[in-house]
Amino acid sequence: MTFYIMGQLIEHFSNQRPYLDPSSGSILIQLLLAGLLGAGILLRTYWSRILKLFGRGKQDQTDDGEDE
Amino acid sequence: MGKMNSQVHPASFRDPSGFLFHRKEVLYRQVNHSYQKEYELLNSSGLYVELVDKGWLVRHSEVDVEPELPALAYKVLRPELVEFISYPYEWSFSQLKDAALRTLAIQKRALKNGMSLKDASAYNIQFRDARPVLIDTLSFEVYHPGKPWVAYRQFCQHFLAPLALMASRDVRLNQLLRVYMDGIPLDLASRLLPGRTRLNFGLSTHIHLHASFQSKHASSGANGSRESAGMSQPALEGLIESLRSVIHGLRWKPKGTEWGDxxxxxxxxxxxxxxxxxxxxxxxxxxxxxxxxxxxxxxxxxxxxxxxxxxxxxxxxxxxxxxxxxxxxxxxxxxxxxxxxxxxxxxxxxxxxxxxxxxxxxxxxxxxxxxxxxxxxxxxxxxxxxxxxxxxxxxxxxxxxxxxxxxxxxxxxxxxxxxxxxxxxxxxxxxxxxxxxxxxxxxxxxxxxxxxxxxxxxxxxxxxxx
Incomplete structure (x- = not known):
């Protein structure tokens, strides 16, 4: 199954011809993490919506790339 | 040809989208036809203006100058220059950390505008007015939903691995970047990091597990025929957020010196x-x-x-x-x-x-x-x-x-x-x-x-x- 998905992705990539080698292992681990992290983001989104409902929502996280 | 005194920049050859050249002591960037679609989207999506206004990307002007390689050329740009070119092996811990966070923040903005960073090289970041800025205008590609981040490996090697080593092992290990110009190989980083870093979810996945995936699947190249759903955009955003979070959490304070004085x-x-x-x-x-x-x-x-x-x-x-x-x-x-x-x-x-x-x-x-x-x-x-x-x-x-x-x-x-x-x-x-x-x-x-x-x-x- 893993190889099947990877094969598709490599096919997908080879059509787009990235100039960097993304490395097969680096694609695969992203797929492994995808489920986990995608679920995390969804949860966070819903949680912040729930908080907003109760007027306790935070502003969007700053993402100016500078820590502190 | 009127191209006396012009010279292609010696570091600008990997990306077929374009290249830098000097002519009469002015630096130009040729954009090739192969990058036209991406260049147009960078402008039409508003991403270019947004990043330049924030000071995250160098500004450029389109100029009417003869291209260095006319057969390939779509446009010629004249980028604003940074005062001094520095390299990641010359940066302190927080400089590398800020450069990493800036790269991720740019990638987040890019995804919101239908684009994605196709490279995440630390050498594409420079310091201008004490803040990190992306100097490679051609770093963006059109984002195709379902596609994982092509620059993930590079980001981990150029930023996460040296930062983790500096924070968790020894700050001098950023000097490995002088030897490994494409970033610290993840198997090496994984061996050098203390065992306790395996208990950190971010480091355990993005470095240790990543390294073992790379060695296990180094030569995999199976073919498939159907379009794959691959990685959803929320999942990709989750990946970027996970990297941001682990880097945000990395700290280094010198030992043996009173920090304040x-x-x-x-x-x-x-x-x-x-x-x-x-x-x-x-x-x-x-x-x-x-x-x-x-x-x-x-x-x-x-x-x-x-x-x-x-x-x-x-x-x-x-x-x-x-x-x-x-x-x-x-x-x-x-x-x-x-x-x-x-x-x-x-x-x-x-x-x-x-x-x-x-x-x-x-x-x-x-x-x-x-x-x-x-x-x-x-x-x-x-x-x-x-x-x-x-x-x-x-x-x-x-x-x-x-x-x-x-x-x-x-x-x-x-x-x-x-x-x-x-x-x-x-x-x-x-x-x-x-x-x-x-x-x-x-x-x-x-x-x-x-x-x-x-x-x-x-x-x-x-x-x-x-």
Missing amino acids: YYAETSGHYSDAASRHKMEIIEAFLDQIAPHSAWDLGANTGLFSRAASRRGIPTVAFDIDPAAVEQDYLACKANKDTNLLPLVLDLTNPSPAIGWNNHERMSLLERAPVDVVLALALIHHLAIANNVPLSRLADFFRQAGRWLVIEFVPKEDSQVQVLLASREDIFPDYTQQGFEDAFKPYFDVHSSVPIIDTARTLYLMERRNF
């Missing part, structure tokens, strides 16, 4: 009056020569570098001590000292020219000359602790800059006594007269002023035959 500890051998007098002399010299650029070599936390940067002179403050450079950088950020760039540099082995054909990353001296070099409380470290003859020091400074503000520290000075305490004095020529004799073939001495309360002297010199 680092400078006071290391400069305790000056009286207040001597320190003030030294500052006054340096400021008078700078006002006299009105330089447009400065390097402070052996700058410590940048006390005297600020004499230059406060005058609006773009100044690079080099020091060998990562702790001093870290504190200097954090102070620059806090005080918005936009003319100062602190960097880590070992003057006894300055940054070499590296990369393909030895031309991708410039050596220190390839980035010279500057208008003025400050060499304060430095010469005894080079001449006595490192055995460099005085005439060789003069020759080095001659290559580095036109003007030289240099402090001679004689043997009777307590700091030199410390250096000589543990070794034989094999430096009969290390005297004030010997110093002047060694520098006079290379420099004209314009001024020399003894610093009160010390045996030290400050010189203002100008290199000969400029």
Whole structure:
């Protein structure tokens, strides 16, 4: 199954011809993490919506790339 | 062809989307036809304007200049320049961390605009006004939903691995970036990191597990035929957020130094009056020569570098001590000292020219000359602790800059006594007269002023035959 998905992705990539080698292992681990992290983001989104409902929502996280 | 005096930039050859070239000392970027779609989306999506307005991407103007390779050319751009090109092996911990966070923040904005970074090289980030900025306008590709991040491996090698090693093992390990120009191989990072980092979810996945996936699937190349759903956009955003979170959590504080008064500890051998007098002399010299650029070599936390940067002179403050450079950088950020760039540099082995054909990353001296070099409380470290003859020091400074503000520290000075305490004095020529004799073939001495309360002297010199 893993190889099947990877094969598709490599096919997908080879059509787009990235100039960097993304490395097969680096694609695969992203797929492994995808489920986990995608679920995390969804949860966070819903949680912040729930908080907003109760007027306790935070502003969007700053993402100016500078820590502190 | 009207292309006299033009030259393709030696570091600009990997990406087929375009390249940099110099013509008549102006830097241009040719955008190739193959990048037209991406370039148009960068503009039409609003991403370019948004990033430039935030100061995250260098601005460029489209110019009517003959392309360097007309057959491939779509447009020619003239990018705004950064004052000084620096490299990740010269950055302190927080500089590399800020560059990493800036890269991720740019990737987040790109995804929101239907684009994605196709590379995440630390060399695409430079420091301008003490803040990290992306200098490669051609780094963006059209985002195709379902596609994983093509630059994930590169990001982990260029940013996450060195930061994790600096924070969790030893801050000096960023020097591995000098050897591994495409970032620290993840299997190496995984072996060098302490075992406890496997308990950190981010490091355990993005480095340790990532490394083992790379070795297990190094040669996998199966073919498929159907379009794959792959990685959803929320999942990709989750990946970016996970990287942001792990990098945000990495900290480094120097051990064995009182963080707050680092400078006071290391400069305790000056009286207040001597320190003030030294500052006054340096400021008078700078006002006299009105330089447009400065390097402070052996700058410590940048006390005297600020004499230059406060005058609006773009100044690079080099020091060998990562702790001093870290504190200097954090102070620059806090005080918005936009003319100062602190960097880590070992003057006894300055940054070499590296990369393909030895031309991708410039050596220190390839980035010279500057208008003025400050060499304060430095010469005894080079001449006595490192055995460099005085005439060789003069020759080095001659290559580095036109003007030289240099402090001679004689043997009777307590700091030199410390250096000589543990070794034989094999430096009969290390005297004030010997110093002047060694520098006079290379420099004209314009001024020399003894610093009160010390045996030290400050010189203002100008290199000969400029």
